[in-house]
Amino acid sequence: MSSKQNFAVNEKRDAPQARPAPLPWRHWLGVGPFFLFAFLFIFLPSLSLFIGAFQDASGAFTLKNFADLSRPEIVDAYWVTIRISLVTAVGGGLLGFAMAYGVTLGGLPAWVRTALSTFSGVASNFAGVPLAFAFIATLGRTGMVTLILKLVFGLNLYDKGFSLYSFWGLSLTYLYFQFPLMVLIITPALDGLRREWREAAENLGATSWTYWRRVALPILTPSILGAMILLFGNAFGAYATALSLTGGFINLVTIVIGSQIKGDILHNVGLGYAMAFGMVIIMATMMTLYYLLRRRSERWLRP
Amino acid sequence: MAFLTLTDISKYFGGVAAVERFNLDVEKGEFVSFLGPSGCGKTTTLRMIAGFELPSSGTILLDSEDVTYKAPNQRNVGMVFQSYALFPNLTVGQNIGFGLQVRKENEAVIKARVDEMLGLIHLEQHQNKYPYQLSGGQQQRVALARALAIQPRVLLLDEPLSALDAKIRVELRLEIRRIQQALGITTVYVTHDQEEALSLSDRVVVMSQGRMEQVGTPFEIYNYPRTQFVAQFVGQLNLLPITGLDLAAETCLLAGQTVQFEHHQSRQLSEAPRLAIRPEEFRLGALEGCNVLSGRVETVMFLGAVVRLRVEVGGLLFSADLFNERNITPPRVGEQIEISFPVHACWLT
Amino acid sequence: MAAAMSFLPNLRNLFFPPASSQAKDRGSKRGASWFWMAVGVLYFVLPLVATFDFSLRARKGVLSFLAYERVFKDPAFWKTFIFSLEMAFFTILVSLLLVVPTAYWIRLRLPKLRVIVEFISMLPFVIPAIVLVFGFIRVFSGAPFFLTNTSFGTNVLLVAGYTVLALPYMFRAVDTGLAAIDVRSLTEAAQSLGAGWGTILFKIIFPNLRVAILSGAFLTLATVIGEFTIASFLVGINAFGPYMSLIGQNKTYESSSLAIISFMLTWAFMGLLQFLNRGQASSSLAGAH
Numbered sequence: 001m002s003s004k005q006n007f008a009v010n011e012k013r014d015a016p017q018a019r020p021a022p023l024p025w026r027h028w029l030g031v032g033p034f035f036l037f038a039f040l041f042i043f044l045p046s047l048s049l050f051i052g053a054f055q056d057a058s059g060a061f062t063l064k065n066f067a068d069l070s071r072p073e074i075v076d077a078y079w080v081t082i083r084i085s086l087v088t089a090v091g092g093g094l095l096g097f098a099m100a101y102g103v104t105l106g107g108l109p110a111w112v113r114t115a116l117s118t119f120s121g122v123a124s125n126f127a128g129v130p131l132a133f134a135f136i137a138t139l140g141r142t143g144m145v146t147l148i149l150k151l152v153f154g155l156n157l158y159d160k161g162f163s164l165y166s167f168w169g170l171s172l173t174y175l176y177f178q179f180p181l182m183v184l185i186i187t188p189a190l191d192g193l194r195r196e197w198r199e200a201a202e203n204l205g206a207t208s209w210t211y212w213r214r215v216a217l218p219i220l221t222p223s224i225l226g227a228m229i230l231l232f233g234n235a236f237g238a239y240a241t242a243l244s245l246t247g248g249f250i251n252l253v254t255i256v257i258g259s260q261i262k263g264d265i266l267h268n269v270g271l272g273y274a275m276a277f278g279m280v281i282i283m284a285t286m287m288t289l290y291y292l293l294r295r296r297s298e299r300w301l302r303p
Numbered sequence: 304m305a306f307l308t309l310t311d312i313s314k315y316f317g318g319v320a321a322v323e324r325f326n327l328d329v330e331k332g333e334f335v336s337f338l339g340p341s342g343c344g345k346t347t348t349l350r351m352i353a354g355f356e357l358p359s360s361g362t363i364l365l366d367s368e369d370v371t372y373k374a375p376n377q378r379n380v381g382m383v384f385q386s387y388a389l390f391p392n393l394t395v396g397q398n399i400g401f402g403l404q405v406r407k408e409n410e411a412v413i414k415a416r417v418d419e420m421l422g423l424i425h426l427e428q429h430q431n432k433y434p435y436q437l438s439g440g441q442q443q444r445v446a447l448a449r450a451l452a453i454q455p456r457v458l459l460l461d462e463p464l465s466a467l468d469a470k471i472r473v474e475l476r477l478e479i480r481r482i483q484q485a486l487g488i489t490t491v492y493v494t495h496d497q498e499e500a501l502s503l504s505d506r507v508v509v510m511s512q513g514r515m516e517q518v519g520t521p522f523e524i525y526n527y528p529r530t531q532f533v534a535q536f537v538g539q540l541n542l543l544p545i546t547g548l549d550l551a552a553e554t555c556l557l558a559g560q561t562v563q564f565e566h567h568q569s570r571q572l573s574e575a576p577r578l579a580i581r582p583e584e585f586r587l588g589a590l591e592g593c594n595v596l597s598g599r600v601e602t603v604m605f606l607g608a609v610v611r612l613r614v615e616v617g618g619l620l621f622s623a624d625l626f627n628e629r630n631i632t633p634p635r636v637g638e639q640i641e642i643s644f645p646v647h648a649c650w651l652t
Numbered sequence: 653m654a655a656a657m658s659f660l661p662n663l664r665n666l667f668f669p670p671a672s673s674q675a676k677d678r679g680s681k682r683g684a685s686w687f688w689m690a691v692g693v694l695y696f697v698l699p700l701v702a703t704f705d706f707s708l709r710a711r712k713g714v715l716s717f718l719a720y721e722r723v724f725k726d727p728a729f730w731k732t733f734i735f736s737l738e739m740a741f742f743t744i745l746v747s748l749l750l751v752v753p754t755a756y757w758i759r760l761r762l763p764k765l766r767v768i769v770e771f772i773s774m775l776p777f778v779i780p781a782i783v784l785v786f787g788f789i790r791v792f793s794g795a796p797f798f799l800t801n802t803s804f805g806t807n808v809l810l811v812a813g814y815t816v817l818a819l820p821y822m823f824r825a826v827d828t829g830l831a832a833i834d835v836r837s838l839t840e841a842a843q844s845l846g847a848g849w850g851t852i853l854f855k856i857i858f859p860n861l862r863v864a865i866l867s868g869a870f871l872t873l874a875t876v877i878g879e880f881t882i883a884s885f886l887v888g889i890n891a892f893g894p895y896m897s898l899i900g901q902n903k904t905y906e907s908s909s910l911a912i913i914s915f916m917l918t919w920a921f922m923g924l925l926q927f928l929n930r931g932q933a934s935s936s937l938a939g940a941h
Binding site: 031136176254 | 682685688696699700701702703706751754756757761762769774775776777779785791812813816881885897900914918921925
Binding site: 197 | 355374376379382384386388389390391393401402433435446449450
């Protein structure tokens with residue numbers, strides 16, 4: 001009887017030793033540096049811009065900076081940036097989708113797929129200053145394609161109103177990294193279309209078109225929209241490409257903010273902060289949308 | 304004339320035969336299973352009936368119509384996939400109604416049929432859920448309802464239960480049989496699980512390496528396997544080497560002990576014939592009119608309903624399954640025992 | 653005879669995957685696929701051809717590698733390139749030290765923090781580089797940091813900025829790497845065999861994460877080496893990106909040869925990444941444009 005009791009007591013005393021649960025503070029030690037870093041280099045700068053956007057030159061609270069966002073040149077900067085992001089997201093999205101479709105369901109041989117994935121990895125990361133140089137050599141006034149069009153086809157692009165340093169020129173340049181990015185993002189989604197869905201649809205009497213309209217496209221839509229949102233964000237925050245291509249003459253939000261950092265061109269640093277804050281708001285909205293869409297498609301596609 | 308006829312169907316993939324000279328008549332309302340190990344061509348054959356693969360040669364007649372090269376969406380054949388293949392973007396009701404909608408049936412007809420199907424599979428309250436909200440077993444029942452909603456001429460099931468848990472599998476098996484009999488629908492069922500094939504089917508086609516090994520009722524397949532492959536693939540089988548074969552007297556020697564067997568003239572014997580006995584044919588003790596062997600118990604495995612012995616007779620090992628009975632203690636390892644089996648229960652291969 | 657009969661359908665299977673059995677629209681589908689592929693390839697190749705051609709024309713009338721020669725002879729090229737390499741190295745080091753223990757720990761002990769850590773690692777997508785550097789300057793140029801006053805300080809800021817940029821894909825690479833090896837079981841197995849935390853991390857976890865870590869590293873390298881936005885505001889033409897930009901303003905042919913060199917570098921890094929990721933889901937999504 002007594003030995004039984006002893007045993008029970010021992011067991012109780014031994015239990016914590018047998019399974020040493022690390023102390024709470026040690027738990028947090030592993031993630032501490034990460035959170036400290038995030039606080040210092042993500043949270044603090046964002047917060048500082050946020051506060052700055054609500055301050056006037058003397059540091060007093062004001063809403064004027066946000067009111068100033070409605071100044072025509074600022075609205076125009078946002079509008080151009082949004083338009084260029086939209087155009088390249090949709091254009092790059094469509095081309096990228098067509099290519100990804102080709103290698104997944106379009107019946108192209110396997111080596112094309114391997115080549116495309118390598119090339120997309122490279123091209124989606126080939127951006128900024130060197131990309132601008134490449135497009136100047138291609139579509140600039142003395143660029144190769146410009147010259148070929150002029151000499152062989154008698155078509156003078158620049159006489160027709162085209163300029164590499166304009167909205168459409170910049171869009172063409174952005175497309176260079178946009179459509180490969182689309183390929184990278186959308187290929188897994190196309191792979192996720194199971195063969196059985198198509199077969200089941202056919203089995204139930206559906207034509208190829210019905211299958212796409214009723215099954216495949218609805219399943220893909222969140223992924224396609226989500227991918228285009230990422231493309232949008234990718235173009236929206238771009239600075240280096242636009243700056244080196246146009247030398248700062250195109251009125252993008254990033255370019256305006258960049259000039260503001262270099263010198264007080266807005267004559268109001270608070271307005272610069274408000275513009276930066278506006279960018280974050282737009283990007284955050286986009287990413288929230290992306291997150292919701294992704295959750296939806298993941299929910300459907302959960303095995 | 305049979306309802307579904309496959310004549311000389313062959314299918315080659317890059318020169319390799321997946322199915323060779325497959326011939327089968329399925330009667331209206333019959334339940335036929337294709338049974339075999341993976342890669343034996345059973346799924347390929349099923350997919351040719353559905354129209355997802357085209358035969359390299361041969362013809363498929365369905366209700367006296369040649370459908371060999373007909374597009375799958377023109378065949379009016381219902382198919383249930385191993386992975387359910389429910390459309391994830393459509394609700395249960397929309398999935399079931401899909402085929403009718405494609406056929407441009409009017410809404411009232413669709414609604415009535417969907418309700419009827421939901422009743423058939425007992426999922427009335429789940430009509431507006433999405434597939435991801437259902438369990439695997441429920442999803443497969445919806446897939447079954449979806450295939451049946453179009454009132455197909457033939458129902459095809461491709462390993463429909465193999466992605467499910469053992470318990471659900473048995474449950475759903477009964478349900479498939481119930482629904483099939485209630486509707487009287489001609490059904491072809493592909494499986495690698497012999498228990499499923501034997502318990503569900505009117506007839507079973509055993510396949511191996513693209514060829515049909517045997518076609519017959521479950522009773523025939525199990526009790527009168529025509530080839531060694533069938534005998535070994537369906538159920539457990541002891542195959543024991545013999546000496547002193549006397550075909551006229553229908554006797555041979557098994558590890559020195561004389562054994563009587565039944566021999567059918569039609570059966571082709573191999574070069575070195577072996578004696579085939581199913582484990583469940585053994586009884587403990589020396590029974591009157593039976594072959595009796597004496598041997599030593601090597602292992603005893605208690606499986607619940609059955610106690611499986613490994614018995615050693617003169618250097619030969621075989622399995623013997625004894626029914627578990629509460630009042631009988633099974634033999635112990637190392638024990639010397641006598642064990643009997645009926646003359647009609649063993650045969651030569 | 654039977655072989656001959658099976659020949660035609662065989663060919664059909666070879667060219668048309670059995671995903672669709674409707675033969676009639678396959679031909680046009682493949683035609684369209686090839687067409688869009690050609691458009692994409694043309695889009696990809698033309699600027700490269702044009703740039704390469706341009707870079708060879710530094711000497712009047714003949715094709716030569718003069719522009720490349722000039723670039724490689726420019727001490728500033730080497731100085732800035734090596735500087736950016738160093739910055740990339742520190743970025744990779746810092747991100748790994750931050751991300752690997754965190755990702756490991758939230759898998760093992762603090763799964764409820766996962767949502768927060770994932771959220772934070774996605775934040776750099778929300779904050780464009782230009783905004784980030786704007787915030788950096790506002791916060792760290794004044795008290796109590798004064799980081800913009802010394803070159804050491806700006807280098808620290810640069811590495812921090814790059815680490816932020818690299819965070820999303822570094823975290824994703826490491827996290828999918830951890831998911832693939834089932835850290836919990838590995839850790840418990842090691843513990844049951846008597847291993848301590850140091851042994852577990854350095855003998856078990858890191859070696860098994862090699863591929864994930866290397867792909868994260870190459871991706872970081874590819875984006876950081878020619879990065880312009882953050883570098884131009886923090887360290888100016890000390891870095892490779894701003895150096896290229898400066899060359900672009902003054903020297904036409906050299907800028908083309910720099911674009912080609914830079915492209916080769918990207919290709920090399922991404923090629924290595926692809927090589928590492930053979931057969932695995934690639935996570936080569938980055939973005940610092």
